[in-house]
Amino acid sequence: MPAPIPLAPLDDERNRAAREAARQRVSWPANLAPETVDFKSEGYLLIAGAELDIRRAAARLAGQLPGITLVVTERSSAEEVPDLEAIWEATRALPCQVADSTLRLEGYLGRFHATLASDADAIDLALATQGRPCFDLVLDLGQRPLLALELPPPGYRATRWGTADCEQALATLPDHRGAFEAPRAVQINADLCAHSRSGQAGCTLCLDTCPADALSSQSGRVGAWIEVDAHRCHGAGSCASACPTGAIEFRLPRPAPLEHYLGELLTAYREAGGAHPVVRFLSEAHLARESAPAAGHVLDVALEELGAAGPDHWLAALAAGAGEVRLQRDAETPSTLLRQLERQHAEARELLAALGHDPARLTWLGAEADRKELDALPALAPLPPRPEASPDATKRDRLNATLAWLGRQGSPTGRRHPLPAPSPHGGMEVDAERCTLCQGCVALCPTPALSGGDDATARLAFREADCVQCGLCEAGCPEQAIRLVPGFLAAPERETRRTLKEEPAFACIRCGKPFATASTIATIQRKLADHPYFAGEARARLEMCEDCRVQDVWQELARDPERQLKV
Numbered sequence: 001m002p003a004p005i006p007l008a009p010l011d012d013e014r015n016r017a018a019r020e021a022a023r024q025r026v027s028w029p030a031n032l033a034p035e036t037v038d039f040k041s042e043g044y045l046l047i048a049g050a051e052l053d054i055r056r057a058a059a060r061l062a063g064q065l066p067g068i069t070l071v072v073t074e075r076s077s078a079e080e081v082p083d084l085e086a087i088w089e090a091t092r093a094l095p096c097q098v099a100d101s102t103l104r105l106e107g108y109l110g111r112f113h114a115t116l117a118s119d120a121d122a123i124d125l126a127l128a129t130q131g132r133p134c135f136d137l138v139l140d141l142g143q144r145p146l147l148a149l150e151l152p153p154p155g156y157r158a159t160r161w162g163t164a165d166c167e168q169a170l171a172t173l174p175d176h177r178g179a180f181e182a183p184r185a186v187q188i189n190a191d192l193c194a195h196s197r198s199g200q201a202g203c204t205l206c207l208d209t210c211p212a213d214a215l216s217s218q219s220g221r222v223g224a225w226i227e228v229d230a231h232r233c234h235g236a237g238s239c240a241s242a243c244p245t246g247a248i249e250f251r252l253p254r255p256a257p258l259e260h261y262l263g264e265l266l267t268a269y270r271e272a273g274g275a276h277p278v279v280r281f282l283s284e285a286h287l288a289r290e291s292a293p294a295a296g297h298v299l300d301v302a303l304e305e306l307g308a309a310g311p312d313h314w315l316a317a318l319a320a321g322a323g324e325v326r327l328q329r330d331a332e333t334p335s336t337l338l339r340q341l342e343r344q345h346a347e348a349r350e351l352l353a354a355l356g357h358d359p360a361r362l363t364w365l366g367a368e369a370d371r372k373e374l375d376a377l378p379a380l381a382p383l384p385p386r387p388e389a390s391p392d393a394t395k396r397d398r399l400n401a402t403l404a405w406l407g408r409q410g411s412p413t414g415r416r417h418p419l420p421a422p423s424p425h426g427g428m429e430v431d432a433e434r435c436t437l438c439q440g441c442v443a444l445c446p447t448p449a450l451s452g453g454d455d456a457t458a459r460l461a462f463r464e465a466d467c468v469q470c471g472l473c474e475a476g477c478p479e480q481a482i483r484l485v486p487g488f489l490a491a492p493e494r495e496t497r498r499t500l501k502e503e504p505a506f507a508c509i510r511c512g513k514p515f516a517t518a519s520t521i522a523t524i525q526r527k528l529a530d531h532p533y534f535a536g537e538a539r540a541r542l543e544m545c546e547d548c549r550v551q552d553v554w555q556e557l558a559r560d561p562e563r564q565l566k567v
Contacts, residue, residue: 015296018274022299025272026264029257034183037230039154041110041136042066043177046125048103049141051096052076052087053161057139057170059090064174065137069129070096071114073103073142095129105146108231109155109176110136137176139169150334151212153232154182185235185252186228192247192394194446194470196224202446202470205422206239206248211334215239237308238337241344244424244468245447246395250308256391259313259398263320263388265299270321270385278378279317280365281309282328295375298326306330307337311348312399318352318361319402321385323378329367343420351403351425354417354490356410357383383409396447400465404495412490419488424468426486430460430500434481436520437503441473441482451497458505458517463497464489479523508545510552515545 044067047054051072058068070091081087101118112135114125126132138156140146145158152158155176159166194203195217206226207215214232217224226248228239240250249255262279269277278298287302294300299322303309306327314325327345329338349359358380365373386405389398419425437458442450449466450473453459474482488494505514506521525542528534534542538556541549 012296015274017296018269018272019296019299021272022265022268022274025268026261029253029261034251036181037184039109039180039182039231041155041176041178041180043137043174044126044130044132044135045069045137045139045173046071046112046114046135047139047141048073048099048105048146049161050074050076052079052081052084053141054139055087055091056161057141057166058094059087060170061173062090065177067130067132068094069125069135070094071103071125072096072098073146097123097125097129103146105138107134107155108153108229109180110134111231112136112138112155114138137173139173141166149211149213150336151234151236153212154180183235183252184230185233185237185250186240187249187251188226188228189247189249190225192245192446193226194245194247194468194472195226197444197446197472198476199223200444200472200476202472202475203244203468205242205244205424209238209242209336209340211236211238211336234305235308236305236334236337237303238305238340241307241310242340244396244470247446249395252304252308255312255395256393256398258309259316260388260391262301262313262317262322263385266317266321266385269299276323276378276382277321278324278326279322280326280328280374281306281314283330283333285332286328286330286367292371297377298375305337306333307341311344311351312395312402314348314362315351315402315406316398318357318383319386319405321382323361323380323382325362326365327363328365328369331367347419347423347425350417350419351488352406353413354488355403355406355412356490357406396466396468400495403465407490414491416485416487416489419486421486422469423486423488425488426467426469426484427464427489428462428467428473428500429483429485431479431481431483432501434479435460435501436479436523437501437517438478438520441477444472444476446470446472453502453505456505456514457502458520459502460500461497462500464494506543508548509540509543510548511545513545513547 043065045061045065046069047057048071054070054072058070061068097116099116101116104115104117105112107113114135116123116125126135136155140156140158141161147156147158157169159169196202207217212232212234214229216227218227235252237250240248240255246255266277274297276297279301280294280298281301281303283306284302284304287300301309317325327341345362345364349362352359352361361380389401393401437460439452442452447466447468449463451461469484469486471484474484503517503519506516506518507514521543528542541552544552
């Protein structure tokens with residue numbers, strides 16, 4: 001790896017001026033008219049937990065909401081309560097149900113469905129207690145929350161009686177009445193999705209990383225697909241960051257405009273006289289809590305959630321001329337998202353090492369990092385900035401362009417590097433003896449990684465740079481001839497399309513049209529050797545194209561009319 005390049009003392013005032021000039025010149029890629037989702041709440045509240053706690057809360061909220069239903073989910077403590085009689089008088093008229101069976105809760109602000117289910121019956125609590133199809137709000141005071149989610153849906157509040165958080169909830173719940181709207185954070189392009197094809201299961205990275213459980217796999221007659229519940233989505237961006245193909249796209253801001261913004265910001269900073277830039281990705285909430293701005297050479301990219309940017313953006317910032325990229329930890333980041341970011345950080349550092357760059361160009365900052373650590377100068381000089389990628393390129397194409405540029409500026413190792421699983425980088429091997437070139441894997445592949453031949457030649461070709469290791473080809477191969485090889489290949493072969501198997505096309509014995517391969521015909525003949533339809537002279541039909549096969553059947557029926565009675 002290259003040795004760190006010593007830097008001359010910098011004029012921080014000059015860098016601050018350059019940073020301000022860059023920010024004035026380059027606009028943040030905001031969606032000026034984002035699509036929104038609507039919520040409507042009338043204020044009907046469900047309170048669950050120990051009876052004493054839920055009656056205390058209900059007494060505090062009495063008269064402020066149109067309807068309150070109580071559900072006892074656990075035993076109350078044995079503490080002495082001086083105002084117990086007053087609490088009982090204030091809440092005695094409220095419907096109260098003991099959850100002696102399974103309590104199921106699902107939904108979001110304005111549409112929560114609570115069901116008490118047993119082997120014999122199921123009770124819809126909203127319908128039974130309020131005469132309504134659903135609850136609008138839920139206050140959960142139980143020791144074990146009904147919804148164990150890192151980012152629960154809007155309208156649901158899990159807390160404990162007597163805490164400051166509970167006091168804040170009691171003060172704000174009455175305000176959750178009326179019509180509300182929120183921006184739709186993500187969108188899905190099913191054509192790019194590698195989740196499922198032709199009944200085969202593939203990528204699940206987005207499902208594994210959503211801290212709000214807002215994504216689900218839906219299935220029907222046409223197969224399975226990913227669906228996002230926009231009312232439960234918090235816009236953490238982890239699904240879009242995890243998606244290897246760009247099928248899930250974050251809208252606030254969109255990935256391609258964000259990458260363009262990074263390039264424009266760094267260009268404007270350099271042209272304004274700034275030196276040795278560092279790009280810091282952080283959440284807007286963390287930036288708001290900082291008491292003073294960072295040093296002049298630190299260009300902050302504040303996101304609604306840190307997960308809104310991923311390795312494609314971090315590496316693009318280095319390729320655009322940043323000397324270092326820093327990721328700012330936030331104590332409020334959901335643990336699921338933090339684990340994903342840590343895995344992606346380790347992956348991106350291994351990619352840098354594989355391409356011959358110091359992994360120290362990509363670092364974490366602690367949630368409580370001191371000013372000296374925040375404002376440190378980069379240890380390495382920036383790389384030459386690359387030409388901007390096409391704005392119409394897919395996420396994978398943009399990442400490949402970044403990796404290719406970094407490879408040209410470094411010294412790739414020429415070998416395959418293991419990456420933290422699951423990783424969207426890797427190759428594949430094909431057992432040439434088993435493969436019949438049926439092209440089933442080509443049809444299943446959601447990216448251009450696999451391609452076939454032409455009329456004259458049957459071929460299976462593969463370009464590793466496009467492979468996202470979704471596993472659809474491996475799962476769908478009827479001959480079990482495919483094996484995935486995870487890991488990043490730091491060699492030119494990754495960018496080239498190579499032939500894994502090739503055969504001349506088999507020509508129809510009647511019309512001469514190429515329609516299959518010799519190995520495919522041999523496999524079919526072996527499997528159908530005992531089939532009565534292809535017995536005797538009819539065996540030759542297996543060597544005919546679909547048109548000639550039908551003609552041969554009809555001609556045989558014409559020659560022997562009695563056979564028509566057997567059809």
